[in-house]
Amino acid sequence: MSVATDPIPCDIDELRTLFLFERLNDEQLQWLCEHGHTIHAETGQVYAEGDPATCFYVLLEGNIVLSRLIGGDEVEMTRTTQVGAYTGAWQAYMGERAPQTYNNSMRVVVPSRLLVLDAVDLAVIMRDWFPMAVHLLEGIFWGQQNMRQVTDQRERLLALGSLSAGLTHELNNPAAAAVRATSVLRDRVAGMRHKLGAIAAGPWDRMTMEQLMRLQEKAVEQVAKAPTLSPMEATDREDALGEWFDDHSIGGGWDLAPTFVQAGLAVDWLDEVEALVAPDVLEGAVRWINYSVETELLMNEIEDSVTRISTLVSSAKQYSQLDRAPFQVVDVHELLDATLLMLSAKIGKGIKVVKDYDRTLPEISAYASELNQVWTNTIDNAVQAMAGVGTLTIRTARDNDSMLVEIGDTGPGVPDEIKSRIFEPFFTTKPVGEGTGLGLDISWRIVVKKHHGDLKLVSVPGDTRFQIRLPLVSAELP
Template sequence: MTDAFTQPLVEALSRITVLDQADAAGREWLAAHAEERTYEAGEDLFAPGQPAEWMLLLLAGEVHILQPDTGEPFIFVHEGDVSGVLPYSRMATIRAHARAVRRSRVALIHKRHFAELLRELPDVGERLVWMMADRIREQAVSETHREKLMALGKLSAGLAHELNNPATAVQRAAAQLGTLLTDLQVSAAGESPIGTRLCDATAEEPDPLARADNERALRQWSRTEGLDIPRDALAALADAGLGVQQVTELIAGVQKEAIAALIVRTTMAWRARVLVSDIERATTRIADLVGAIKEYSYRDQAAVQTIDLKASLERTLTVFTPRLKHGVTIERTYEPDLPVIEGNAGEITQVWTNLIDNAVDAMQEQGTLRVGIRHEGDAVLVTIGDSGPGIPPDAARQIFEPFYTTKPMGEGTGLGLDIVRGIVRRHRGSVRVLHSRPGDTVFEVRLPTGTAAKEEIDGDHVPAS
C-alpha cells in the first residue's frame, strides 16, 4: 500500500471526503492549483492574526484547532477532512492556532482560486458551500437548541421538585406504617410460633409450581382437619413459602377451635405489611427517578461544571428505564478511577440521550446496549453500542449531516447526530462511528480532560470559516 506521505498528490486527493465523487480531471486541476506542505508534530499551520486565505485539505495526519486564550484544542481535523477558509467565507483574519499533533501532509488551495474551483468542479464546490453553510447553521441551531434545553430543563426540574415532595412523604409514611404493622402482627400473634415465623417471612416470589402445590395441599389439609380456614389466608401462607408440614409444626399446641382465627389474624397482618413494603419499594423507585431527572436537568447550575461521566451516563440510562426494561440488556465496561471533565453537564447529557435513543431505536427495543468509558492520554473515551442491524455503508458518510436520517418518514428529524456533533465540538472533543456491522455498531465520543473555557462551552466562540 502506498504511503500517505509519498503518494502522488493527484492520488492522495482521493483521500479527501468531499472529493470522493470528483473524477481524475478534477483532482488534477486541484493538484495543479494546490500548494503542498508537510508539517511535523507540534508545528503550526496557521496562527491568529494571519490573513485568512487558505482552504486546507488534510491528506494525512491530524490537526487541532486551538483556543486562542488557553491553547487547548476545540476542533479536531482528521485525515480526509477539509478546514480553513471555504468558498464565500467572509472571514478576513485567522482567529485560532491550527497545529499538527502528528506528522501531517496538507494541500492548501488559495482563496483566489475559489471562483475557478466552483466553475471547474461544480459538484465539489457545491459540497464545500454546503459545508460552510453547515458551520453557520450549526451555530444558529446550537443557540436555538440550547434555549429549548434550558426551557425543558426548568420544566422537568420544576416537575421533579413537585413530584419529590409527595413521593418522599409517601415513602416516609410507608416506612412508619411498615413498622407499626410489624408491631401489630407480633401483637396479634401473641407468643404463637406461626406469628413469629410470618413476621420474619419476606415477600420474595416463591417458585410458582411449589407455591401452587403448597396452596393445594393446605386447602386439602384444612378440609381434612375440619379447620374451615379461608382460602385467602391459605394463599397467604403459600405466598410466605409455608407448606403443610411447616404450618402444622408452627401451630402445634394451639387449640383446634382457635387455629383458624389465629391464622386469619396473622396472615392478614402479614399481607398488609407486604403491601406496605410494595408501596415503599415503589416510592423509593419514584424518588430515584425524580432524583435522576433533577440531576439530568441540572437546574440552577453554571454552564461549566465538573462532570463525572459514569454518573452522567447512569442517570441517562435511568431515565430510559421504561424503554429498556422489557427487552434490552445493558452491558457496562467502565475503567476504574476515571478522571472528570469540565463542561456543560446538560449538553453532555443530551449527547448520551441522542446516542442511546438511536441505539434503542435501531434494535427496536430488543437486544444488547453496550456502554463503556476508558481513559486514554488526556482524553476520556465513551462508547455506546448496540446489537442492531448496523448502518448501511452508503449512509455511513452522511450519518452526521443535518436532516439526514435512516428512519422512516415522520419518525426522525435527522438532527440528533448533528446536535451531538455540535455539542462534542464545543467541548473540544470528537465523535465518530467506531465501527458498524450487523449486530455490532459502536459510536465513540472523545472528550478532553481538564478545564474547558467558559466562552467556548457557552458557544460564544465561532471557529474560523
C-alpha cells in the same frame, strides 16, 4: 507572518488570469491593484484561527495548508497549490453582524506568493460590485444560523418530550401499586379491628392471648426473611397449605394460602400454631395471623413503591442536573445509568441492555447535562436501528489519557456511502418529519468542541458502535 520582502504592487494581467477575478473589468482590476499588494512568504504560519480577521489572501504561486483546531489538535483541512485559491477574512462584508475572526489557520509549506487585500477593502468591493450576491450570501448565512438554532431547540424539546413520557410511564407503575396497596391495607386494618373485637368477646384467656401475640410477632419477623420461590415451588406450598386448612376445617383456606406462602410460612409453622392454641380458637388465631402478615406485606409493598418513585425522581434530577452547576466533577457511570433509566420505556423489553463498566475510571470535569444529551442521542439512534429487538451495550474503558464510552447495537449497521455524513447538520435517514438531522451534530459539538474529546462511528452489519472519548485530565473552565 514570515514575509521575505516588503509588499510590492500586483500585476493586473496576472489578476485577470485568476478564476476569482476573470469577470472583472479593467477599472475594477486597477482598483484591486491599487488597494491590494503582493507578498513573498517564506514557510511558516501566516495567520492563526481565532485571530482578528484583517486580510483576505489569494494564492498566486506556491503551496498553502488550511487547518482547524479540533480537540486541541491542529487538523489539516486543505492543502493546495491551486492558483487563485483564497482564504482569510471572507466574511468581512457582513461587518459587525458576524464574528470577524479567522475561522481557520493558514501556513505556507514552500516559499509562496500571495495577493493580500485588507478586510475593509474586500467589504467595500463586495457591497459595491456584487450587491445581489451579497444579499444572497447573507440570506444563506443567517438562514442556516436561524435554522440550526430553531431545529437545535426542537431537537432538545423532542428529546425532553420522549424522556417525559418515559418518566411518566415509569412513575405510574409504582404510584398505582402504592395506591392499590394502601386501599387493600385499609380493608385489612378494618378486618383486624373486627377480629380484635371478636377475640375480646370470645373465650380467650390471658395466656392464650400472650401466645397469640408471640406468634404474631414471629410471623411478622418471618416476612422479612421470606425466601424467593419459583412459580412451581410457590404452587406446591400453596397446595400443601390449602390441604392443611381443609384438614383443620378452616374455611376459605385456599384464599389464605398465597399470603402465608408469600410470607415464608409453611405447614410446619402452622403445626406450631396448632400446638400452642386450643382447637376451638385455632381458626381465629390463623385468621388473626393472616391479617398481621398481610398488613406487613402491604406496608412492604408501599415502601418499595415509594422508594422506587424516590429513585426515579433522583435519577431525573441526575439526568437534568437542574440543581447542579453546569460544569462539575462527575461520575460518567452515574450519568449513563440515569439516562438508561430515563429511556427505559423507549428501550422496551425486546432489547437486552448490557453494562460493561470499568469502575476503576476516575471522575472527570464535564458539562453533565450536555453529556446526558449525548448519551440520549446515541442510545436513541441505537434503539431505533434495532427496531425494538437486539442488544444494547454500554461500555466504558481507559484509552490512553482518555475515557472511552462506547454505545453499541446489533442493528443492520450504517451503509458505507453515508458514514462520512452522519455528523453533518440536517442529515438524517429517517422519513420526513421524523428526524431533524441534528442529534449527532449536537453530540459531536458537545463532545469535540465543549469537552475537547472525540466522537467516532464504527459500523458493520450486526455491530455498530459510537465511540466517545473524553479527556481524563480535568478540563479548564471556559
